[in-house]
Amino acid sequence: MITDPNLILADLQANWLLYLAMPFVAAAIGYYTKVVAIKMMFKPLKFVGWRPFLGWQGIVPRKAATMASVACDLMMERLLKPEDVFDKLDPQRVAAEIRDPLIRAVEDITREVAAEYQPGLWESAPESVKNLLIQRIQNEAPHMVEQIMTDIKSNITRVFDLKDLVTSALVRDKELLNRVFLEAGHVEFKFIRNSGIYFGFAIGIVQAIVWAFTHNIWVIPLFGLFTGWFTDWLALKMIFNPKQPVRYLGLFEWQGLFLRRRKQVAARYGELVATEIVTPAAVIGAILTGPMSDRLFGLVQKQVQRTMDEQAGLAKPLVVFAVGSTRYQEMKRSVSEKVMQHLPETLTHMEAYAEEAMDLKNLMVEKMQELTEEEFEGLLRPAFQQDEWILITVGALLGFLVGELQVHAMIHFAVPVG
Known part of the structure; x- marks a missing residue:
């Protein structure tokens, strides 16, 4: 411990440039440790190195399934329910939107x-008879679509x-998951980076x-360690705390930055x-090919078979006699399968209406x-907390x-004094 003021003053005069550099070096440490920390949160998307310990994968991509599940649980609990997605769709309007491709x-x-x-x-039947049959089914098709849409709305959770849909999209596309966090919290991440400069500079003066x-x-070295640790810790705290505005020392008011920017x-x-x-x-796509698509097929099959039976009308016994009861059932199922195959392309024509x-x-x-x-x-805390x-x-x-x-x-480089 140096207690002689004259020695301290002489050292400051002889090595003033080194002393002046200390706060700036500490500020640089604060800044670049934040840059590295943010990079490590999101990059790389895939593990780079030698498993299991020597290497790194971004925390968010590595925890994609967990983070997507957390975000989705909140979304479904408070923000969005399956009913919200479909309740505003009018079955008649849907049928009208896809009428031409459906026909x-x-x-x-x-x-x-x-x-x-x-x-x-079929080949021996006159073209007029074929066209009449096709036209009858085409006329009934929009009503069938209306009924299918009504059934979907009534059984949406099935x-x-x-x-x-949400978790699969985010786990499959980790770049998208990164973007959700980065774009929603871009101001917070900028604050983290820049805060390292100010906090580091202040610590450098003490150093x-x-x-x-x-x-x-x-x-x-210990001040460098403290700067890297404390500036990271403090920046994370200031983003989420306090939850309500608090005035400190009667001079300034602070609320967690993320909460203060709730509207944006x-x-x-x-x-x-x-x-x-x-x-x-x-x-x-999720309805047509997702894990519950077999239930949708059941709804489509029910409506297709009902429509076919109604269109067969009085001729149904003759049709059954001509093809056999087993073949008739197979035929109805075949129609249902072909309807399902055509639905993806057909329903693309309703996307503009659905979005609106x-x-x-x-x-x-x-x-x-x-x-x-x-x-x-x-919403954002899991990205920082994991x-x-x-x-x-x-x-x-x-x-x-x-x-x-x-x-x-x-x-x-220091010039010896005394």
């Missing part, structure tokens, strides 16, 4: 099935798995003072979910405004290593 599909299906189950009879009084070789985050988060994840195309009718972006924003502070925090101790530890170690280099520079 073309019905003609193709009718010709394919008739040629398959009664090739001789045919549509919203959680599977310079302590070094002037001690010249202990452990001072600078709500708008961006809602937009991302509505335009990137729960889109009309994705919803239609569902209005998911405004619905999401409106619902998010109703969240409590704790629930709102749950293994955040690793990020803080890395920041501390980087700070220590830079401090070691700095102390060697101090010893090498």
Whole structure:
């Protein structure tokens, strides 16, 4: 411990440039440890290195399934339910939107099935008879679609798995998962980076003072470690705390940055979910090919068979006699399967209407405004919370290593005094 003021003053005068550099080096440590921490949260998307310990994968991509599940649980509990997606769709309007492609599909299906189950009879029938049969089925097809849509709305939780849609999209596309967190919290991540400069600079001033009084070789590395650790920890705390505005020392007021920006985050988060994840195309795809698609096939089969029986009318016994009862049942199932095969392309024609009718972006924003502070925090917090101790530890170690280099520079370049 140096207690002679004259020696301290002489050392400051002789090595003023080194002392002046200390706060700036500490600021650089604060900044770059934050940059590294943020990079480590999201990159790389896949594990790079040698498993199991020597290497790294971004925390968010590595925890994709867990984070997607957490986000989806909150979304389904408070923001969006399967009923919200479909309640605004009008079955008649849907039928009208897909009428033209539906009519073309019905003609193709009718010709394919008739040629398959009664090739001789169908080929020998006059074209006018074929066209009349096709037209009758085409006229009934929009009503069948209306009924199918009504059945879907009544059984939405049986045919549509919203959680599977969201989690599958985010786990499959880890870049999208990263973007959800990065774009919704871009201001918070910028704050983390820049806060390292200010906090680090302040700590660097204290570091310079302590070094002037001690010249202990452990001072600078330990301050580097402290700078890397403390600035990471404090920045994370300031993003989410306090949940309500609090005035400190009567001089300034602070509220967790993420909570203070609730409206802006709500708008961006809602937009991302509505335009990137729960889109009309994705919803239609999930219903047609998702884990509950077999139940949808049951609804379609019921309506197709009802329509065929009604169209057969008085001629049904003759049709059954001509093809046999077993073949008649097979024929109805074949029609149902072909309807399902044509549905993906047919339903694309209703996407513009569905997007307008569902209005998911405004619905999401409106619902998010109703969240409590704790629930709102749950949107972004998982990205920071998962293994955040690793990020803080890395920041501390980087700070220590830079401090070691700095102390060697101090010893090498410092001008001896006294």
